Amino acid sequence: MTAATTTAAPPGAHVVPGGVRFALRTAAPDAWLVLMRPDDGAVLREIRMDRAPGAGGLHTVTVPGLVPGTFHYGFRVAPRPGGTGPSPVLLDPYAAELGGGGAWGERPAYRSALPDGSFDWGDDRPPGIPAADLVVYELHVRGFTRHGSSGVARPGTYAGLREKIPYLRQLGVNCVELLPVAEFDETDNTYTDPATGRPLPNYWGYNTVGFLAPKAAYAADRRPGGPGRELKELVKALHAAGIEVLLDVVLGHTAEGDRRGPLLSFRALDEPAYYLLGPDGAYRNLTATGNTVNANHPVTRAFLLDCLRHWATEYRVDGFRFDMASILARGTDGALLEEPPLLAEIAADPVLAGRRLIAEATDAAGAYQVGSFPHHGRFAEWNMRYRDAARRLLAGRPGSVAEFATRLVGSPDLYAGRPATASVNYVTCHDGYTLADLTTYERRRNEANGEGGRDGVADEDSWNCGHEGPTRNLDIRRLRERQARNAFLLLLTSQGVPMFPAGDELGRTQRGNNNAYSQDSPTGWLDWAGLARHRDLYTFVRRCLAFRRAEPVLRREHHPVDTLPDGWSLPPVSWHGEEPGQPDWSEGSTLLAALLHEERPLPGGPPSTVYLAVNSGHGPRALRVPDPPPGTRWHLFADTAAPPGRQAHRAGAEPPCPSPHHSLAAHSALALVARPLKSAL
The missing domain is CATH 2.60.40.10 (Immunoglobulins)
Structure with a gap:
């Protein structure tokens, strides 16, 4: 009945x-x-x-x-x-x-x-980390622990990731950004492995089937209600460890593809409401996946808002990274809107208040809204301009010094009138080369993806340090290791929110594959043996993260300027070269030096002052460092060209510098910190 x-x-x-x-x-x-x-x-x-x-x-x-x-x-x-x-x-x-x-x-x-939705959240509380203190660690739930070296009891699952929380805390990150965990069909990939003929998976999961459902195959417990419970247990445990959880959400397209794809739901329920269609009724393919969600249609808009509210309330996640977010700014005719209603509603929604919103401000149809995304005072952005500038500086490209100087202070040219934390800074992410591969390959090696090696970005501003691929040459290997340290030091001393992908701190390689979306294999997994092989890099990253936490000048909400405020001993930022106050902004410059200063980050407290210099040239540079604030002296935090064990020091235990003169090796970076004279040894 x-x-x-x-x-x-x-x-x-x-x-x-x-x-x-x-x-x-x-x-x-x-x-x-x-x-x-x-x-x-x-x-x-x-x-x-x-x-x-x-x-x-x-x-x-x-x-x-x-x-x-x-x-x-x-x-x-x-x-x-x-x-x-x-x-x-x-x-x-x-x-x-x-x-x-x-x-x-x-x-x-x-x-x-319909699972049993009961779950005991106990005394769960969101960590509520200030945006300026955030460090985002991007990871794939399966790939993080799938490798046999992970040492977890339930590899490749939410539960396996939960077992690695002590590692996250030890490393010093305080936010994880999970690649898609909404239900997707990993068998939905038309390409095959050219070596074996076996079907390749859609490993990353950017083809959503169930927008409100957790990926069941990521759960060790796949009984009814098990996937949801296991994901909630993960979120609760991360919160208890002081770690926020962001979800990478794919709202701009679905797993139905075009009319040749599977008929799952939306196409039959209300095709014109859910999808962008051309005048001839054909699908507009602005996402390179076959379809494009009609995000600003009233029906679809309400659905997408409900999806976000569901994850925010049912799973208590702390925010979202929006894949190809420019799709969400397109109207029913496919054109970009000046005032997209969906983005305005997300920004103003009371259920989503306090949740972090981060846009990938591009799409596959050529939209590039980095710095111009309709943010409503709420959306931060993946700053691709930072990524490109950092890579070009590391490779010593013309014009890179002046460009990166702007990125170092939070990209005020892009985010004027907004906090520096609107910029999510990164050098690498899941898309493209790993950090180790960025210093090893200049030519992508994607043949294993079954697309003839033509997929992925052709030029990533990478530099192989003089040899393409792995080498036994110790000089080249040492240079590559130094370049990785350079990248981390720059990233973690820049204004804005730093982000890096899991495994970069362990020297993770994809052997030159810069589009590993189909590689559910050691290529796409994190090999935890890297912790032993690259112990020096791991220690360096830990110490850089601790240094960032210790120095308020590296975690400012505002963009520092080079004018001297009343009552300050130094301006918030000043630029230098081989001599104090003599920066080289020429096209061929290979030296960037900045003094970052915050007079009183805490009421009545001491100043926070850091000097950073990077030499992207092929020869050493002799520096005379500007004077530190009165009553302080310079201490050495990091020298990326120093021998192992001395590349970075523990925050608060940096040795004093005996002289203002420093030799900066080729392709290296230096960071000094001012400490009160009374603490000098």
Whole structure:
């Protein structure tokens, strides 16, 4: 027996007194609920749903006696005018879990599921880290612990990642950004391994199937409700360790592809509302995936907002990184909007208040909104200009010194009138070369992706240090190691929010593959043996992170300027060269030196002052360092060309500098910190 709901209800499946209420929004005239057996998906019964009058195409039905976890479900809809026959069984866009996925790599037979949503969050509290203190660590849930060297009991899972929380704390990061964890079909990849002929996976997961459902194959416990519980346990444990959780969300396209792709839900429910279509009815492919979500259509806008609210409330995540966020700024005709309503609503939404919002301000159709993304005072951005400037400086390219100087102080040219933390700075991320490969390859080596080696970015401003690929030449290997230290020192002394991908601190390599989206293999996994092989680099990164935490001048919200404020002993930033006050901004310059100063970061406290110099040239440079603030002397924090063990010192235990004169080796960087004279040894 069923009782039809006649009033508007929230979409999806929801427990109500005595049963479960189902609600589906569709432009189709008729809809049916399909109840299925969880074990094999066999159809148990189909129930016609009632169209709620005046509710924008909402169809509802309440089924008494249903208990979460004991059934799967889907929907059928009648065809729109011109169609024939009812649709196949469709997924609920609002499904909180998808069943039928099986273990990783098994072809899924997806069905919607309603898990038992109960979870004891206990005294969970968001860490609430100030934006200026944030350090983002980007990782792939499976790849982080899948390698046999990870030493965890449940590799490749949320639980396995939870076992590595002590490592995250020891390293010193305080925020993890997870590559997509919304349900996706990893078997949805048309390419094969050219060496074996085996199908390649869609390993990264940028092809969302279930926008509100956690990826079940990332769970050690795949019983009904298990994936959601395990992900919540991970978030809760990270919070308890003082670590925030950001989700990389893919809202601009779906796993349905174009009309040649699988019919999962949106295409049958209301194709013109959910997808951008051209005048001829063909799909606009602005994402290079076959389809583009019609993000600013009222129906789709409401759905995407509900997705974000779900992750924020049900999973208590601390924020989102929006993949190809410029798609969310496009109108129903595909053109970029000056005032996209979706972005305004996300920024103003009370449920999302306090959540971090980070935009990848580009898309595959040529939009490049870095510095101009419609931010509403809420969105930060992945700063690709920082990435490019840092890489060019490390490689000693013309014009790179002046360009990076602007990036060092938080990119005020891009984020004027906004805090420096609007800039999420990075040198590498999951896209492109790892940091080790950035210093080893100038030519991508993507043949294993099955696309003839043509995929991925052709030129990443990389420099192989004089030899393409691995080498036994000790001088080149030492130079590559120094370049990695240079990159980390620059990143962690720059104004803005630093981000780096898991494994860069361990010398992780993808052997030149700069588009490892299909590499569920040692190429795409983190090899934890790197901790022993690259212990010096790991120690260097830990000490740089501790130094950043210790020095407020490196964590300023505002963009420092080179004018002297009243009552200050030094300006917030001053620029230098081989001699104090004589910077070289010429096109061929290879020396950048900056003195960063904050007079009183804490009321009544001492100043925080750091001197940074980087030499991207092929020969050494002799420096005379400017005077530190009165009552202080310079101490050496880092010299990336120093012997192992002396490349970076513990914060607060830096040795004093005996002289203002320093020799800066080729392709090296130096960081000094001013300490009160009374603390000098």
